[in-house]
Amino acid sequence: MTEVRIIGLVGLPEVRPGDDLAAQILQAAVEQQLTLEAGDVLVVTQKVVSKAEGRIVDLDDVEPGDFARQIAERWEKDARLVEVVLGESARIVRMDHGVVICETKHGLICANAGVDSSNVEKLGTVALLPDDPDASATAIRDRAAAEAGVDIAVVITDTFGRPWREGHVNFAIGVAGMAPLWDYAGAYDPAGLELKVTQMAVADELASAAELVQGKLERTPAAVVRGYDYPKGDGSLADLLRDPELDLFR
Amino acid sequence: MTEVRIIGLVGLPEVRPGDDLAAQILQAAVEQQLTLEAGDVLVVTQKVVSKAEGRIVDLDDVEPGDFARQIAERWEKDARLVEVVLGESARIVRMDHGVVICETKHGLICANAGVDSSNVEKLGTVALLPDDPDASATAIRDRAAAEAGVDIAVVITDTFGRPWREGHVNFAIGVAGMAPLWDYAGAYDPAGLELKVTQMAVADELASAAELVQGKLERTPAAVVRGYDYPKGDGSLADLLRDPELDLFR
Numbered sequence: 001m002t003e004v005r006i007i008g009l010v011g012l013p014e015v016r017p018g019d020d021l022a023a024q025i026l027q028a029a030v031e032q033q034l035t036l037e038a039g040d041v042l043v044v045t046q047k048v049v050s051k052a053e054g055r056i057v058d059l060d061d062v063e064p065g066d067f068a069r070q071i072a073e074r075w076e077k078d079a080r081l082v083e084v085v086l087g088e089s090a091r092i093v094r095m096d097h098g099v100v101i102c103e104t105k106h107g108l109i110c111a112n113a114g115v116d117s118s119n120v121e122k123l124g125t126v127a128l129l130p131d132d133p134d135a136s137a138t139a140i141r142d143r144a145a146a147e148a149g150v151d152i153a154v155v156i157t158d159t160f161g162r163p164w165r166e167g168h169v170n171f172a173i174g175v176a177g178m179a180p181l182w183d184y185a186g187a188y189d190p191a192g193l194e195l196k197v198t199q200m201a202v203a204d205e206l207a208s209a210a211e212l213v214q215g216k217l218e219r220t221p222a223a224v225v226r227g228y229d230y231p232k233g234d235g236s237l238a239d240l241l242r243d244p245e246l247d248l249f250r
Numbered sequence: 251m252t253e254v255r256i257i258g259l260v261g262l263p264e265v266r267p268g269d270d271l272a273a274q275i276l277q278a279a280v281e282q283q284l285t286l287e288a289g290d291v292l293v294v295t296q297k298v299v300s301k302a303e304g305r306i307v308d309l310d311d312v313e314p315g316d317f318a319r320q321i322a323e324r325w326e327k328d329a330r331l332v333e334v335v336l337g338e339s340a341r342i343v344r345m346d347h348g349v350v351i352c353e354t355k356h357g358l359i360c361a362n363a364g365v366d367s368s369n370v371e372k373l374g375t376v377a378l379l380p381d382d383p384d385a386s387a388t389a390i391r392d393r394a395a396a397e398a399g400v401d402i403a404v405v406i407t408d409t410f411g412r413p414w415r416e417g418h419v420n421f422a423i424g425v426a427g428m429a430p431l432w433d434y435a436g437a438y439d440p441a442g443l444e445l446k447v448t449q450m451a452v453a454d455e456l457a458s459a460a461e462l463v464q465g466k467l468e469r470t471p472a473a474v475v476r477g478y479d480y481p482k483g484d485g486s487l488a489d490l491l492r493d494p495e496l497d498l499f500r
Contacts (some may be wrong), residue, residue, distance in 0.1 A: 002258030002260065004459075004463050005255055005256075006255075010252065094498040094499070159450070164359040164491070166431060166449060166451060166490055166492050167432075167451025167454070168449065169451050169455050171415075181416060182417075199417040200417055200418050200419065202462070204419050205459065205461050208458035209459035212254050212452070212455055220252060241415065241416065247414060248346055248347070248413070249344070249413035249414065249499050
């Protein structure tokens with residue numbers, strides 16, 4: 001029987017800037033008597049990573065510029081929040097219906113450049129995406145190897161909306177210890193036809209799977225996916241980002 | 251411990267037009283000694299549904315029109331395949347780089363209107379999306395209730411690409427016995443802030459999770475997700491489709 005298990009890690013403390021998140025995650029696993037195994041995928045939501053890395057901004061410290069003020073006035077937003085969003089953006093992809101779709105410095109395309117005011121400990125503060133989510137994933141992976149002695153993959157996630165479809169889903173924004181794409185190039189279907197759709201974004205599918213045990217209320221910011229034979233390799237977020245030249249929805 | 255299990259259903263026969271797919275799936279579960287339980291989500295790939303429903307077209311029977319011939323010549327495609335894609339489309343969203351992004355009659359936006367030439371039994375034939383994927387899901391759900399005596403949810407899936415990101419992921423294209431969106435409206439995060447991102451597309455996340463045990467070579471066309479407390483209700487694909495008026499990427 002082919003089976004994949006998705007196990008939520010509970011009992012993490014409220015994460016604060018400077019905290020040792022890797023240690024907190026490893027400790028949470030120990031406390032719920034979950035022994036990490038080689039080949040596990042540890043999926044961690046961006047919010048706790050951002051908090052541990054101090055990627056929190058107090059809006060009282062932000063002085064919005066004229067452009068941020070104009071946008072805020074038109075759409076009844078907080079001009080300080082808009083200023084932070086613009087600061088995190090390399091490019092604006094769309095701006096309409098009160099929604100700002102940004103390309104972040106990492107090359108991610110998402111609403112508000114991933115800046116989020118929910119699930120932060122203090123009202124009036126917002127969380128930015130990690131500066132380098134692949135590095136965040138690698139740091140956790142390395143600690144798991146050093147302290148628990150296991151070779152695991154790590155995926156950092158965030159929830160984004162999608163064109164055309166309602167609802168958000170979890171996406172991978174950083175990976176370590178695996179290739180994020182499963183490549184079927186050269187594989188044949190049972191009828192002998194070579195598969196033309198050659199790549200599945202399995203890191204995104206792992207992110208979505210983990211969200212099923214995490215929920216949005218941030219009480220389960222990490223999950224272990226066990227039994228999935230992920231593609232080996234040294235992957236990165238960049239592997240998941242389409243070449244702008246080939247994108248039809250820039 | 252919060253745990254969700256994803257169990258692949260193996261041993262289904264090659265599905266042919268007119269086959270009783272629900273019976274085949276229920277039989278496969280019995281054969282691998284998996285007893286369906288109330289609250290399970292049965293995730294079924296579109297391809298076997300389309301085959302059972304006879305949604306297979308032999309390209310030898312297709313006479314391409316002038317528009318299909320022009321597109322085919324420009325991008326070195328099979329004009330008969332292009333003709334089938336156009337026939338399944340209500341609207342063309344984008345057409346460039348040899349890619350045709352269509353809006354299907356169901357309101358789905360995807361490449362080639364979901365017409366697929368892989369994993370069909372006979373070379374030179376293509377599979378269309380089910381005519382009414384919600385009805386396909388409902389039929390399977392009703393049979394599970396009648397024959398196995400269990401109240402389950404059913405999700406029909408297909409793999410689509412996405413703007414901006416490499417790789418395909420599994421999406422829900424039909425649902426029965428559940429609401430496809432988890433609505434957090436009125437929920438508060440631990441800091442007391444009302445959640446603004448109010449909906450998660452959990453049917454799409456279930457689809458992605460199931461793909462982890464299904465793979466692309468179509469040997470595991472169905473999977474059971476167990477332990478996920480899905481939102482109850484009578485949902486449909488329409489719930490997952492964004493109002494065109496509010497969409498920024500039409």
